[in-house]
Amino acid sequence: MWVAPPSRRLSGGRPVRRTEGETPSGQPAKCRRYGRTVRSLKAGVHSMISIWFFIGISLAVNGALIMGAGIYQVVNPPADPGVVLFHLHANVWWGAVLFVLGLIYCVKFAPKRHA
Amino acid sequence: MMPALAMLVTTQLVHLSPVDFVIIAFYFALVLAIGFYLRGRANTGEDFFMAGREMTAWVAGLSFLSANLGALELMGWAGSAYQYGILATHWYWIGAIPAMLFLALVMMPFYYISKTHSVPGYLKLRFGEPSRALSAISFAFMTVLMSGVNMFAMAKVMQIVLGWDINFSIWVSSLTVAIYVTLGGLRSAIFNEVLQFFLICAGALLIPILGLYEAGGWGNLKVQIAQRASEQYVHLWSGLGSFTSNPMGIHWTGIVFGLGSVISMGYWTTDFLVVQRILAAKDIRSAEIAPIIGAGFKMLVPIIVILPGLLGLAVLPVKLVPESVAAVTGGHSYNDVLPLMLARYCGPGLLGLGITALIAGFMSGMAGNVSAFTTVWTYDIYRPLINSQGTDHHYVNMGRWTTVIGVLISVGTAYLVMQFASIMDYVQALFSFFIAPLFGTVLLGMLWKRATGPAGFWGLLCGTLSSIGMWTWVKLDPTALRYVALSPHAKALAQDMYQALWSFVVCVVVTVAVSMVTEPVPDSQLRGLVYGQTEIPSVGNVPLHQRPLFWAGVVVVVFFILNIIFW
Structure with missing residues (x-):
C-alpha cells in the first residue's frame, strides 16, 4: 500500500518546503513529538501495544x-x-x-x- | 464452561475452586487475544519467522530463558532436587551460566553479523549445503517429535494433578498454540513466553517463601534434610570427589567437562529453539546483552525449582518414591513434589495461578518447538531443497501451514506415545544425540578458519553416530557403562554427561583430521563467519553499565559467590 510521504501528510496533502531540522511549527518544544510522528509514519504502522x-x-x-x-x-x-x-x-x-x-x-x- | 470442566475432573492430586478455573480461563483468553492482536504484524518473512528482528534485550533475554523453562522442566527438576538434593542446581548454574555468557560474548556476533535465520543457516554459510541439510532435517524431525512427547507428558500431568481427560488437554493446548503461532508467528510465541515467565514467577515464588517460613529458615532446613536424607543433599561440590560419595553417582569431571563444557554449551549455543529468540533482537548490542540478562535470571530459577524440592524433603509428611515404584504402590513419585507443595500452601486463587503457570510453561514450550520447526523447515529445507523460486509471501504462507502441520504431527506423536510409552525414552535420547556434536561443528566453524566444508559435515555425522553407538552399546550391554561413563556406579544422568563429552571429542577429532587433508576455504569466503576474518562491531562509546562485558563480569562474580556459599 502506498503511504504518502510524511511532509505531505502532515501538511494536509500540500507539499511544504522546509529547511533541514525545521519543525512544522518551528517551535523546539514540539521537535520530539514531530520526530516520533514522522518515524511512526515512515514505518507505516501505528505504535504497537507493549x-x-x-x-x-x-x-x-x-x-x-x-x-x-x-x-x-x-x-x-x-x-x-x-x-x-x-x-x-x-x-x-x-x-x-x-x-x-x-x-x-x-x-x-x-x-x-x-x- | 465451568460445568464442562468440572465434569472432566475425576480423581486428582489437587482440587480447584471456581476462582481457579476463572484464572485458567483468563490465561487462555489472554494468549489468544495476543495472537489475534499480532496477526496483522506478521506479513513478511522477517516478521513471521524472526519477529521483525526488533525485540529489545529484555524481551529477547526473558524469552530466551522462558523457552527452556517449561513445566516438565519445573516439575522434573523439582523432583530431581527431592531425589538428588542441591546437586540438581548444577543444571542451572555451571550447566547454563558459562554457556549463556559464551553465547553472548563469543558466538552471538557471528550469528548476528551473518544475518542467518537459523543455526542450520549458519552451517550452510560456513560449511555448505550438506551440513545444513543434515542439521536441519535432524533438528526439524526431532523438534516436532519432542513437541509431541512434551504434549503427552503435559496431558498426563494434567490427568494426575487435576484429573483432566488426556484428549481434552492435548486438543485444547495444541489448538490454542496453533492459533496464536499461526496468527502472530515468532513474535506471538515470544510475547507469550515473556508472559509465561511472569506467571511462573508469580505462581511459584510463594512456595519457597512459605516453605522457608514453615521450615524455620535455611539453617533449620539443612538440619532437617540431614536428618531425613543425608548431609550431602545440601552440598554442591564437596561430595563430588568420587562416584559413590554423592546421591547422583557422578564425579566432578562429569559435571565440569560433560555438563558445563559440552552439554550446556551445545544446548544454549546451538539449539535453535533458544538461539532463535536472540536472533530476533533489534541490534547486536541487544543480542549480546539478552543472553546475559537470561543468565542473571537463570541463577535465580533454583529458588522456584530446586528449593521446593528440598523443602519437600523436610516438610512433606509422605515419602516420595521413583515413578516405577509409585505406579505399583499407588504412592506419590518424585515428580509430584511441586504439585504437592503447591497444594500444601496455595488456597483458592493461588492454586489456579500455580496451575496456570504449569499450563503456560507447557504451552510456551510447545510454541517454541513449533516456531523453531517452522523456521527451519521453511528456510532450511523447503526453500533450498524443494522450491527456491517462491516469493516472500509464499514462504510466509508456507510458515503458517507448517505451523498447523507441525502441531498436528505433534498431536499424532502424543497419541503414538500413548500407545507405546517406550517411544518417549527413545525420542528424548535421540534428541540428545545431536546437541554435543553440533556444538563441536559450530564452535570449530566460528573459531578455526582452517575447518573445511567436508570436514564440518563428516565431523557432525561421525559425532552423532558415535553418540548413537554408545547409547545402543549400553542399552544392549549395561556393563558397558563402566567404559562410557568411567564407572559401573554411574546413573543415567552421568551416562548422558560422558556420552556427550565423547561424541564432542569424536566430532572435533574428525573435523580436524578431515580439514587437514582437504582444500582450505579462501579467506574471502569466510568474512563475517569466522574469528579473525570478521570485524566485530564495537558497542560504541556507551557508559560502562550499558556494556555487555561489564554485566557478564557481574554475572560471573555472582556465579562464583553462589557456588562457594553452597559448596
Whole structure:
C-alpha cells in the first residue's frame, strides 16, 4: 500500500518546503513529538501495544481475583482451610502485591495515541 | 464452561475452586487475544519467522530463558532436587551460566553479523549445503517429535494433578498454540513466553517463601534434610570427589567437562529453539546483552525449582518414591513434589495461578518447538531443497501451514506415545544425540578458519553416530557403562554427561583430521563467519553499565559467590 510521504501528510496533502531540522511549527518544544510522528509514519504502522502492558493486565487481573478469594476466606473462614499456614492469609497479601505490580505496569506501559 | 470442566475432573492430586478455573480461563483468553492482536504484524518473512528482528534485550533475554523453562522442566527438576538434593542446581548454574555468557560474548556476533535465520543457516554459510541439510532435517524431525512427547507428558500431568481427560488437554493446548503461532508467528510465541515467565514467577515464588517460613529458615532446613536424607543433599561440590560419595553417582569431571563444557554449551549455543529468540533482537548490542540478562535470571530459577524440592524433603509428611515404584504402590513419585507443595500452601486463587503457570510453561514450550520447526523447515529445507523460486509471501504462507502441520504431527506423536510409552525414552535420547556434536561443528566453524566444508559435515555425522553407538552399546550391554561413563556406579544422568563429552571429542577429532587433508576455504569466503576474518562491531562509546562485558563480569562474580556459599 502506498503511504504518502510524511511532509505531505502532515501538511494536509500540500507539499511544504522546509529547511533541514525545521519543525512544522518551528517551535523546539514540539521537535520530539514531530520526530516520533514522522518515524511512526515512515514505518507505516501505528505504535504497537507493549508486551509489558499485557503482562500488567495479567498480573492485575490475577492479583485482584486472588486477593478477592483471600478476603472472602478471611470474612468467611472455612471449617477446613485445606492448606498449612492458612493464618498467614497468603492469598490476600500475595494477590495485593500482584495487583499493585500489575497496575504499575498497566499505567507505565499503557498504549498511547499518536497525533 | 465451568460445568464442562468440572465434569472432566475425576480423581486428582489437587482440587480447584471456581476462582481457579476463572484464572485458567483468563490465561487462555489472554494468549489468544495476543495472537489475534499480532496477526496483522506478521506479513513478511522477517516478521513471521524472526519477529521483525526488533525485540529489545529484555524481551529477547526473558524469552530466551522462558523457552527452556517449561513445566516438565519445573516439575522434573523439582523432583530431581527431592531425589538428588542441591546437586540438581548444577543444571542451572555451571550447566547454563558459562554457556549463556559464551553465547553472548563469543558466538552471538557471528550469528548476528551473518544475518542467518537459523543455526542450520549458519552451517550452510560456513560449511555448505550438506551440513545444513543434515542439521536441519535432524533438528526439524526431532523438534516436532519432542513437541509431541512434551504434549503427552503435559496431558498426563494434567490427568494426575487435576484429573483432566488426556484428549481434552492435548486438543485444547495444541489448538490454542496453533492459533496464536499461526496468527502472530515468532513474535506471538515470544510475547507469550515473556508472559509465561511472569506467571511462573508469580505462581511459584510463594512456595519457597512459605516453605522457608514453615521450615524455620535455611539453617533449620539443612538440619532437617540431614536428618531425613543425608548431609550431602545440601552440598554442591564437596561430595563430588568420587562416584559413590554423592546421591547422583557422578564425579566432578562429569559435571565440569560433560555438563558445563559440552552439554550446556551445545544446548544454549546451538539449539535453535533458544538461539532463535536472540536472533530476533533489534541490534547486536541487544543480542549480546539478552543472553546475559537470561543468565542473571537463570541463577535465580533454583529458588522456584530446586528449593521446593528440598523443602519437600523436610516438610512433606509422605515419602516420595521413583515413578516405577509409585505406579505399583499407588504412592506419590518424585515428580509430584511441586504439585504437592503447591497444594500444601496455595488456597483458592493461588492454586489456579500455580496451575496456570504449569499450563503456560507447557504451552510456551510447545510454541517454541513449533516456531523453531517452522523456521527451519521453511528456510532450511523447503526453500533450498524443494522450491527456491517462491516469493516472500509464499514462504510466509508456507510458515503458517507448517505451523498447523507441525502441531498436528505433534498431536499424532502424543497419541503414538500413548500407545507405546517406550517411544518417549527413545525420542528424548535421540534428541540428545545431536546437541554435543553440533556444538563441536559450530564452535570449530566460528573459531578455526582452517575447518573445511567436508570436514564440518563428516565431523557432525561421525559425532552423532558415535553418540548413537554408545547409547545402543549400553542399552544392549549395561556393563558397558563402566567404559562410557568411567564407572559401573554411574546413573543415567552421568551416562548422558560422558556420552556427550565423547561424541564432542569424536566430532572435533574428525573435523580436524578431515580439514587437514582437504582444500582450505579462501579467506574471502569466510568474512563475517569466522574469528579473525570478521570485524566485530564495537558497542560504541556507551557508559560502562550499558556494556555487555561489564554485566557478564557481574554475572560471573555472582556465579562464583553462589557456588562457594553452597559448596
